Amino acid sequence: MIVNILVGxxxxxxxxxxxxxxxxxxxxxxxxxxxxxxxxxYQEFIDIFxxxxxxxxxxxxxxxxxxxxxxxxxxxxxxxxxxxxxxxxFKQFDNFFxxxxxxxVGMLGMAMSASxxxxxWASIGVMRALTTMLAYEVPFLIVALTIINVSDSSSLxxxxxxxxxxxxNWFIIALxxxxxxxxxxxxxMLGKKPFETYIAPAEIASGPMVEYGGKQLGMLFILHEIxxxxxxxxxxxxxxxxxxxxxIFLIKYFTVYTVVNLISNVNGRFKIDQVVKFFYKWPxxxxxxxxxxxxxxxxxx
Amino acid sequence: xxxxxFTPVPLTKAETDKKWWEIGDFFRRNSLWLLMYCTGCCAxxxxxxxxxxxxxxxxxMGPMATPRQADILLVxxxxxxxxxxxxxxxxxxxxxxxxxxxxxxxxxxxxxxxDSHAVINQxxxxxxxxxxxxxxxxxxxxxxxxxxxxxxQIKHKRANxxxxxxxxxxxxxxxxxxxxxxxxxxxxxHE
Numbered sequence: 001m002i003v004n005i006l007v008g009x010x011x012x013x014x015x016x017x018x019x020x021x022x023x024x025x026x027x028x029x030x031x032x033x034x035x036x037x038x039x040x041x042y043q044e045f046i047d048i049f050x051x052x053x054x055x056x057x058x059x060x061x062x063x064x065x066x067x068x069x070x071x072x073x074x075x076x077x078x079x080x081x082x083x084x085x086x087x088x089x090f091k092q093f094d095n096f097f098x099x100x101x102x103x104x105v106g107m108l109g110m111a112m113s114a115s116x117x118x119x120x121w122a123s124i125g126v127m128r129a130l131t132t133m134l135a136y137e138v139p140f141l142i143v144a145l146t147i148i149n150v151s152d153s154s155s156l157x158x159x160x161x162x163x164x165x166x167x168x169n170w171f172i173i174a175l176x177x178x179x180x181x182x183x184x185x186x187x188x189m190l191g192k193k194p195f196e197t198y199i200a201p202a203e204i205a206s207g208p209m210v211e212y213g214g215k216q217l218g219m220l221f222i223l224h225e226i227x228x229x230x231x232x233x234x235x236x237x238x239x240x241x242x243x244x245x246x247x248i249f250l251i252k253y254f255t256v257y258t259v260v261n262l263i264s265n266v267n268g269r270f271k272i273d274q275v276v277k278f279f280y281k282w283p284x285x286x287x288x289x290x291x292x293x294x295x296x297x298x299x300x301x
Numbered sequence: 302x303x304x305x306x307f308t309p310v311p312l313t314k315a316e317t318d319k320k321w322w323e324i325g326d327f328f329r330r331n332s333l334w335l336l337m338y339c340t341g342c343c344a345x346x347x348x349x350x351x352x353x354x355x356x357x358x359x360x361x362m363g364p365m366a367t368p369r370q371a372d373i374l375l376v377x378x379x380x381x382x383x384x385x386x387x388x389x390x391x392x393x394x395x396x397x398x399x400x401x402x403x404x405x406x407x408x409x410x411x412x413x414x415x416d417s418h419a420v421i422n423q424x425x426x427x428x429x430x431x432x433x434x435x436x437x438x439x440x441x442x443x444x445x446x447x448x449x450x451x452x453x454q455i456k457h458k459r460a461n462x463x464x465x466x467x468x469x470x471x472x473x474x475x476x477x478x479x480x481x482x483x484x485x486x487x488x489x490x491h492e
Contacts, residue, residue: 213368
């Protein structure tokens, strides 16, 4: 049991280090895209440690407690995440629904903390974040349920193993419409640019983060890195066949995050009603068609 | 014979704090986030500093949305009495350590607005300024050079404006009240 917990904390720390490095490399890639030199690859680490070294102020009990609760919730979620078929902290407990439920603890903790700061921009940002969540969760869940139906298991390791057995394709190929919905939902989850509505620095002054400074903002950055790790690994395991060893996982992870980031950087920003309308129009339609084709007609490539 | 055995010398609390502060200074000078308070024409020099021409992100700098998140308050241009009130509010909201960079000749001596009744002439009478970038308007190279100077000052522990503000708070406050009458910003919509 103690070994399992240590492995889980190791996975969370690994996820933090991985995502922070890849985030820095991606900032450099985006810099090159814009004909700039770009920052150093470890710039994100410097940013986080700088924020932790600054003097923060408190806006009250809810504000402080919410950040810690959100960070704890996200680390707890990351502890359950399998890295490969073999590296998983709690066997039997890597169910897809565990991530859906536990990820909400982090989001709601952040919402609570941001509302506790009392700034109206923070309330608007939280409202938009939850609305966006409601928008992308519905099509994503339909596709995920289709995958669970096809592979006959909701355990992430079993889903990976199903895709890796001979004769089965990765689900992004087996369910092409579902794969498209998966990419769109992933962009919504990561808050990448057409769906960046709840951060919107020029419009609502970075939304939920508006009153954060110093160590609380540092904790929010760590939370953000770990939640990106969870969401991207979830995509890798569900759609890209998981990984049989850690190097394949790293390659797939880097590819997914970079592609999503590149798509994000050539887009503008939607309004919040456009986000909801978009997700309830095309991805939802595609997801329902995909579920119908895969479950009732049994056409899986 | 001198022993080669390593004996750790116990540090006093002040020395330990100094060491931690030096480590913190490394992170702080390599990740300076700007809050741009652009009231005057010098703001036009900032887009080339941020985009591909001079690329301030390679120094780890970048614009931020709110005062709480920022490290540098970048004042570019003249300050009327009405904006000075907001500027003081913004400065006091920033989390410490905080630095002020004043761009152009208006915050130094009033610039071309030196005889206006509505504009203050010297910014450092009201809040402490760490780096001045002189010129009307300064070149983008000069702006970047100002940021590098600030990083150098942080490295050598000379960027102490925020400490000065604590030590001489009553002096700064008296100056603010003499010029502004009152520093409070009234909520014009709800009062």
